[in-house]
Amino acid sequence: MECQEVQRLLPVRQELSHEKNSALQAHLVTCATCTAEWNRIERTQRELLRLPYSNSQPPEKTISAVQARLAGRRFTFPKILNEAATGVFLVAVVGLLLLSLSSLRAPVNPAAPGAVVTPDAKPIMGVKGKVTSVSNGTIKVETGEGIKVVQTNDQTVFNWVGLPPPLGDGLKQNGQAAQVSDIVAGLSLGAVGTLTKDNVLVAQQVSIALEEIQGEATGTGANTITLKTPKGDQVIQVNAQTIYLQGKQQLQAVVIKPGDQIIATGKPATAGNFVAQVVILKQPGVEGVITAVNGNTITVQDQDRTVTVVVENSAQVKDFQVGRYLAAEGTVDGSGVLHATSLFVTSGEAAKSSDEADKAVIANEPKSKGRVVAISNGTITLDFGIGQRIIQINAQTEFRHMDGQPAQASDLVVGAIVGADGTPAGDGSLIAAHVYIADPASSPRSPDQAAPGNNKKQP
Amino acid sequence: MAIDALTGLSARDQRERVAGWFADYATPVYRYLVRLVGDEEGAADLLQDTFIQALKALGRGSDPVNPSAWLYRIATNLAYNTLRRRRRFRWLPFLGDEPGPGFEGDVALAQSVRQCLAQLKPHEAEALLLHEYAGLTSGEIAAQTNTNPSTVRGRLSRAYAHFAELYQKENR
Numbered sequence: 118m119e120c121q122e123v124q125r126l127l128p129v130r131q132e133l134s135h136e137k138n139s140a141l142q143a144h145l146v147t148c149a150t151c152t153a154e155w156n157r158i159e160r161t162q163r164e165l166l167r168l169p170y171s172n173s174q175p176p177e178k179t180i181s182a183v184q185a186r187l188a189g190r191r192f193t194f195p196k197i198l199n200e201a202a203t204g205v206f207l208v209a210v211v212g213l214l215l216l217s218l219s220s221l222r223a224p225v226n227p228a229a230p231g232a233v234v235t236p237d238a239k240p241i242m243g244v245k246g247k248v249t250s251v252s253n254g255t256i257k258v259e260t261g262e263g264i265k266v267v268q269t270n271d272q273t274v275f276n277w278v279g280l281p282p283p284l285g286d287g288l289k290q291n292g293q294a295a296q297v298s299d300i301v302a303g304l305s306l307g308a309v310g311t312l313t314k315d316n317v318l319v320a321q322q323v324s325i326a327l328e329e330i331q332g333e334a335t336g337t338g339a340n341t342i343t344l345k346t347p348k349g350d351q352v353i354q355v356n357a358q359t360i361y362l363q364g365k366q367q368l369q370a371v372v373i374k375p376g377d378q379i380i381a382t383g384k385p386a387t388a389g390n391f392v393a394q395v396v397i398l399k400q401p402g403v404e405g406v407i408t409a410v411n412g413n414t415i416t417v418q419d420q421d422r423t424v425t426v427v428v429e430n431s432a433q434v435k436d437f438q439v440g441r442y443l444a445a446e447g448t449v450d451g452s453g454v455l456h457a458t459s460l461f462v463t464s465g466e467a468a469k470s471s472d473e474a475d476k477a478v479i480a481n482e483p484k485s486k487g488r489v490v491a492i493s494n495g496t497i498t499l500d501f502g503i504g505q506r507i508i509q510i511n512a513q514t515e516f517r518h519m520d521g522q523p524a525q526a527s528d529l530v531v532g533a534i535v536g537a538d539g540t541p542a543g544d545g546s547l548i549a550a551h552v553y554i555a556d557p558a559s560s561p562r563s564p565d566q567a568a569p570g571n572n573k574k575q576p
Numbered sequence: 577m578a579i580d581a582l583t584g585l586s587a588r589d590q591r592e593r594v595a596g597w598f599a600d601y602a603t604p605v606y607r608y609l610v611r612l613v614g615d616e617e618g619a620a621d622l623l624q625d626t627f628i629q630a631l632k633a634l635g636r637g638s639d640p641v642n643p644s645a646w647l648y649r650i651a652t653n654l655a656y657n658t659l660r661r662r663r664r665f666r667w668l669p670f671l672g673d674e675p676g677p678g679f680e681g682d683v684a685l686a687q688s689v690r691q692c693l694a695q696l697k698p699h700e701a702e703a704l705l706l707h708e709y710a711g712l713t714s715g716e717i718a719a720q721t722n723t724n725p726s727t728v729r730g731r732l733s734r735a736y737a738h739f740a741e742l743y744q745k746e747n748r
Binding site: 176 | 587592594595598602606611612614616619620621623624628631686687689704708709713714715726729732733736740
């Protein structure tokens with residue numbers, strides 16, 4: 118099958134015969150371009166599902182108006198004249214009578230029969246900003262364009278937003294129910310609804326932001342954790358409902374130790390303490406060169422330490438060879454061994470599964486990093502260990518270091534470890550919206566410990 | 577009574593036929609319209625227009641083999657025109673340089689999907705809406721739009737690509 122034909126068939130896969138679907142599947146396994154296209158269609162179909170289904174019934178007045186019309190109780194005048202001209206005058210007279218009747222029976226539709234009614238739906242507007250005051254359901258919100266007034270009513274839906282993924286993924290759509298009394302000055306919120314003539318936003322939905330506190334644990338109490346944050350020490354409260362996460366894993370028994378990096382999310386403390394709904398322990402990880410491989414135990418030389426990494430999935434082990442660059446995240450056991458839950462390794466090995474390479478970039482995870490193996494005008498080639506991908510750079514592409522600091526296109530060098538997100542192009546490449554550079558050579562942390570790729574490729 | 581030369585139906589027959597379709601399809605077509613335009617009042621008006629247009633089209637000699645698909649097509653084009661006429665939704669900027677959490681509530685996201693749909697080319701939008709939301713196959717859409725399934729598949733493929741591009745831009 119040709120790519121062009123495949124791409125035409127992808128949107129209508131469910132219509133195809135079993136044979137054709139098998140042929141399509143066979144093509145997808147070998148073709149990164151079409152796999153990227155398939156991923157894009159699937160994603161688009163998910164986005165299209167954001168239009169909610171309706172279970173409502175047409176309003177009575179519409180039904181009776183249409184039925185009246187279809188029962189012949191309304192005629193347009195040209196038609197009456199037309200029928201009169203053909204000699205059916207009586208029908209016309211009856212029609213006129215019925216017309217007058219129908220205007221009594223079905224007065225609900227003011228539009229002239231046959232006229233196309235164009236509903237003038239009010240545009241949905243949005244406001245987001247910080248609450249400055251609340252009173253009787255009227256919220257004043259400070260936005261970049263001044264103070265806006267948001268009016269809530271019985272129909273307004275309130276929810277909390279901002280839980281971190283993976284919890285937040287599900288909640289993004291449903292939110293966590295909130296109420297108007299949760300809104301106090303100082304909170305960040307977003308509201309959507311319609312504008313009145315006086316520029317008041319009548320809110321259909323108000324999303325209140327959960328607060329996020331990030332810092333390093335310095336101490337713990339019975340139900341508290343003290344965090345050192347850029348704003349000073351902050352004490353957060355935890356309770357039986359608090360969820361603990363490490364990476365995407367939910368933790369059952371948690372002991373917070375001083376030095377742990379923590380991100381806590383919860384309802385903002387209006388008075389007193391912040392109660393964490395979710396506490397994320399940043400996952401331990403390592404990035405460095407493989408110095409030894411022994412079965413599924415790999416020794417990795419980080420910038421300032423040597424870490425033993427255990428790979429649970431032994432099928433991947435053959436990819437790990439001394440000298441390659443490895444990044445791993447996971448959990449650390451009592452003896453300091455990192456049990457990897459996610460990892461990648463660079464290599465020049467032939468693509469084993471190109472769609473995995475695709476997913477790696479498209480998933481929009483800065484974790485999916487590859488090594489730059491070539492740079493040319495407007496494109497970079499990244500090697501993901503399981504395949505290579507061309508990343509297109511344009512004037513809109515933003516460059517950042519992995520720590521979020523702005524970077525320059527000139528920071529991109531062959532050998533740099535880079536993550537990217539953006540839009541897949543038709544040819545299987547990715548048009549980058551963001552490029553994250555993790556090149557240790559340009560990192561302020563350790564200028565003398567360059568990545569192996571750099572040492573090899575950069576004179 | 578005047579008999580239509582093309583369909584052989586009198587005006588009364590035509591009205592009765594459309595009345596029969598209305599009894600069968602008013603509810604599903606209405607729900608489809610609510611989903612597309614997002615408000616019940618607007619959808620009710622479009623429902624009425626759909627059946628009025630159907631009656632007029634019968635009067636002009638149309639003789640649909642697949643009335644349900646035919647009605648969905650009329651409804652689709654009315655909804656698409658409505659979406660196109662709407663003023664654009666916009667966010668007021670967030671205060672200062674705070675990153676601001678994602679406020680993509682249901683309403684805003686659905687609205688943004690509608691905006692992107694409204695920006696598709698008419699043929700692309702028609703194919704996409706009929707396929708995605710009315711559940712018509714490419715063959716059924718082809719029959720309604722006087723073209724062949726292959727053309728419809730091409731339109732669908734372009735519509736997905738175009739939508740994805742617009743949606744990405746909108747929700748970056």
